[in-house]
Amino acid sequence: MKGSSFTYLIKEGAKNIWNNRLMSFASVGVMVACLLIVGAAMLFSINVNSFVGYVESQNEVVVFLDDDVTDQEIEDLRAQLGDNDNLSGITFVSKEEALLKEMENMGDAAALFDGLFKDNPLPDKFVVQLKNLEYINDTVRDIEHLKGVESTQAPRNVADMLVNIRYAVSFAGSFIILILAVVTLIIIANTIKLTVFSRRTEINIMKYVGATDSFIRLPFIAEGIILGLISAIVSFFILWGAYNWLMSWLIANPQSWLQSAYGSFVPFTQMAWPLFGGFALGGSLIGVLGSFVFVRKHLRV
């Protein structure tokens, strides 16, 4: 194919969009609506995930050590905890530090504790954070088997709940996104089918004057890509605007319980590129596929 006819075909595709502007508008509208719903579902599930992750990171397991533990054993334990893949942020709190902290909390009554320094009833302890709450039971069991560990205190119920929420959100999220994606495909396929149908005379004429199949297809494919990209850009900016508006609304309304979670909201700019890339890719892919499949039907003349 010559360069001149290639540019002609691309131009033809762009012109067709304008000539069939009502149909193009309908396609873009449908695509934007679908991308918005899918995008909103994605943003929501990303945020819930981030929120759950934030709550998870606040969880600590306290490891109490035997009363007669030696300095050497503490060092060994520190190394052993460090070897555990599921642990992060290991902090050692000695008896004395623990007692001082208690006294701080007591304020004026702190003097009552003075006598305890000689015979401190508080144990030495490690405070550790879990990387993945899902394995809390295994990890805690491993810790308890270590030499020098007396007992542990772990928020197992909270952990279970959070893990369940995370599962539910990612399952429901991907399920909803999948269904929406399928619905989007069907609607867009239909729109393209209509566009192609409204131009069947044109395709028919092309066949009679000896146009090759690829020649007939290219303007439609160009059209599909252009419409897909336009839809991607439009829905990207709408989503961006809506997201930021929602964020500022949350800051402005301190009574909102969601505000406590504000810190864990993912800023839009952080998701912008993957989202835009996904939109653009999805939009143009749908456009191309739709044009390809439905023009094909009319090529058999």
Add this chain to the structure above:
Amino acid sequence: MIKFTDVSKCYANGTEALKDINLEIKDGEFVFIVGASGAGKSTLMKLILREEKPTSGEVEVNGYNLNRLKRRKIPKFRRTLGVVFQDFRLIPTMTVFDNVAFALRVTNVSNRIIRRRVPYVLGLVGLSSKARNYPTQLSGGEQQRVSLARALVNNPSLIIADEPTGNIDPEMSLEIMELLNEINKYGTTVVVVTHEHDLVTKFNQRVLVLKEGEVDSDELDWRP
């Protein structure tokens, strides 16, 4: 050149549209094909254009054996002929110029040649002044002349006209037929499918009569 050898066409629903047709149309001939509706005219057209394949027998057009022509090669074959339809089949969103140029663009002809060739053909059919108009701004006769220009523009050796006068008024019909006759004088083979008998008798050309899927008569000085 068109050559049918023992051609039969039976559609999937059992209709026997053509029965054992043998005919030959030589280069440079002008042939009318007439017949009542259902006589097999459209099927004959479809076989010539390779829209359909014969159930049995062989079809040869412009040196292509259509029985053995691969799907991929159909476009190349169709570029050797020009088709005129009863309903014009012009693209309403394109100007007259672009409608005619379309047939060339489709075949990868450069813009330089398009700019030379299209005005020339529009001149042949007498529509030079309407190049910038849209089909809807033209009369039926003018629209058919545009579609004739489109059929002519890539210089085909064979023009097939399917009821070219079916949608236009009688004076215009004669004009179109005369134009086709003129084109034939330059050496292009012309096949006209029609049911307007008085038009046919005015021209004293070879007439092929189809009746119930068979060639009923094939003579020069035909009278209905």
